Amino acid sequence: MPDELMYRIALTQVPMLGDVSIRKLLEHFDSAAAIFRARSWQLEKTAHIGSIKANAIRKFSDFTSIEKEISFLSDYDIQPLWIQDSSYPGRLKHCYDAPAMLYYKGKADLNGHRMVNVIGTRQPSPYGVQVCGQIVNDLCAAGVIIVSGLAYGIDIIAHRAALAAEQPTVGVLAHGLDRIYPSVHQDTAREMALKGGLLTDYRCGTLPDRQNFPRRNRIVAGLCDATIVIESGIKGGSLITAELANGYNRDVFCVPGRINEWHAAGCNSLIQQNKAMLATAASDILDTMGWNKPVNKGIRSLQPSLFTSLSAEEQQIMALFEGKSRLHLEELYIHSKLSGSQVATAVFNLEMQCLIKCLPGQLYEPVS
Numbered sequence: 001m002p003d004e005l006m007y008r009i010a011l012t013q014v015p016m017l018g019d020v021s022i023r024k025l026l027e028h029f030d031s032a033a034a035i036f037r038a039r040s041w042q043l044e045k046t047a048h049i050g051s052i053k054a055n056a057i058r059k060f061s062d063f064t065s066i067e068k069e070i071s072f073l074s075d076y077d078i079q080p081l082w083i084q085d086s087s088y089p090g091r092l093k094h095c096y097d098a099p100a101m102l103y104y105k106g107k108a109d110l111n112g113h114r115m116v117n118v119i120g121t122r123q124p125s126p127y128g129v130q131v132c133g134q135i136v137n138d139l140c141a142a143g144v145i146i147v148s149g150l151a152y153g154i155d156i157i158a159h160r161a162a163l164a165a166e167q168p169t170v171g172v173l174a175h176g177l178d179r180i181y182p183s184v185h186q187d188t189a190r191e192m193a194l195k196g197g198l199l200t201d202y203r204c205g206t207l208p209d210r211q212n213f214p215r216r217n218r219i220v221a222g223l224c225d226a227t228i229v230i231e232s233g234i235k236g237g238s239l240i241t242a243e244l245a246n247g248y249n250r251d252v253f254c255v256p257g258r259i260n261e262w263h264a265a266g267c268n269s270l271i272q273q274n275k276a277m278l279a280t281a282a283s284d285i286l287d288t289m290g291w292n293k294p295v296n297k298g299i300r301s302l303q304p305s306l307f308t309s310l311s312a313e314e315q316q317i318m319a320l321f322e323g324k325s326r327l328h329l330e331e332l333y334i335h336s337k338l339s340g341s342q343v344a345t346a347v348f349n350l351e352m353q354c355l356i357k358c359l360p361g362q363l364y365e366p367v368s
Helices: 002-013 019-026 032-037 040-047 051-059 063-075 126-141 154-164 183-195 212-222 237-247 262-272 282-289 312-319 329-336 340-352
Strands: 079-082 101-106 115-119 145-148 169-172 197-200 226-230 251-255 356-359 363-366
Touching: 002 019, 002 032, 002 063, 002 079, 002 101, 019 032, 019 040, 040 051, 101 183, 115 126, 115 154, 115 212, 115 237, 126 145, 126 154, 126 226, 126 251, 126 282, 145 154, 154 169, 154 183, 169 183, 169 212, 183 197, 212 237, 226 237, 226 262, 226 282, 237 251, 237 262, 251 262, 251 282, 312 329, 312 340, 329 340, 329 363, 340 356
Parallel strands: 115 145, 115 226, 145 169, 169 197, 226 251
Antiparallel strands: 079 101, 101 197, 356 363
8 A cells, every 4th residue: 555655646746647637547547556557558548648648657756755745644644535545525526526636634524424615705794704603503503514715704714613613624725734824723723633624635845826726626615515605706716616516516505695795796696697595594504405304324224025115226226325324326326337227217216205315416315
């Protein structure tokens, strides 16, 4: 594994080789090490990544800095999460541009049953501060893990409200884990690392450069079941995250505001364009997401007579829910190894029999 970890990190550092290309390669090669050991023509022919990228892999030689990175991870108890790992966030894995490698320091479950990101302006009004605190507090009471970007304004308010509610919260960073930006949030970040978590796809030494933040936002959006925007101007990172969440087929909620205030312009616009649902309280979000009941720890035991009345395909789909509270539609396709039409038919029939139900974001859960 040490050698494989070195090759995994190295793969993310190859010039011009992005996360989408890495996933293409992993579909055809067993490991990152195998990719580096392959010849250029094999990389081109098998994964169709082009000669420029294939040659860049073959020419990569900066393994000394990779070894230093591995030492840093070990020294500071930072967990590398590779996209093929079972511990990698499942929701994010379903996004086509998910980072191949994540770096995580914390204890919060990145595959928690209920995860929501709360974002907004860096200059909230007193109203926005109050609403954010109340919504986060009520979501935490329902067992929701709060995710945000540790930035000024709504982000840090959301993190601190979750900590005050004694619930884990995860901050997604636009730089390496060897620093905290902004530095005034260091104390909160330390508490989050102990009770929640800090996550990034950037190596140590990476500065919080301007271009990193929009890229960071895809993790914020993809990591969660839903996005909540609390105050935003007509432009900015919050709207980028909301657009990304829509692209990932996730639910987006916005708190409305006065039509003549710049704080409300972005939220009101998203609602007006039907890109977000109006939310005035946590109950609106909990109702829409179907979270107004205790988290289902697993499928109930089916009576043998009922189970045998299901088709072989339906039984196969139901078996996947053993010990699971919910599964994404893509997981049903992958793990059942049935054809697309077989899965679609089986899922439809199981819904009609009230054995499973569909949740936002193409998630399914067994009915209690």
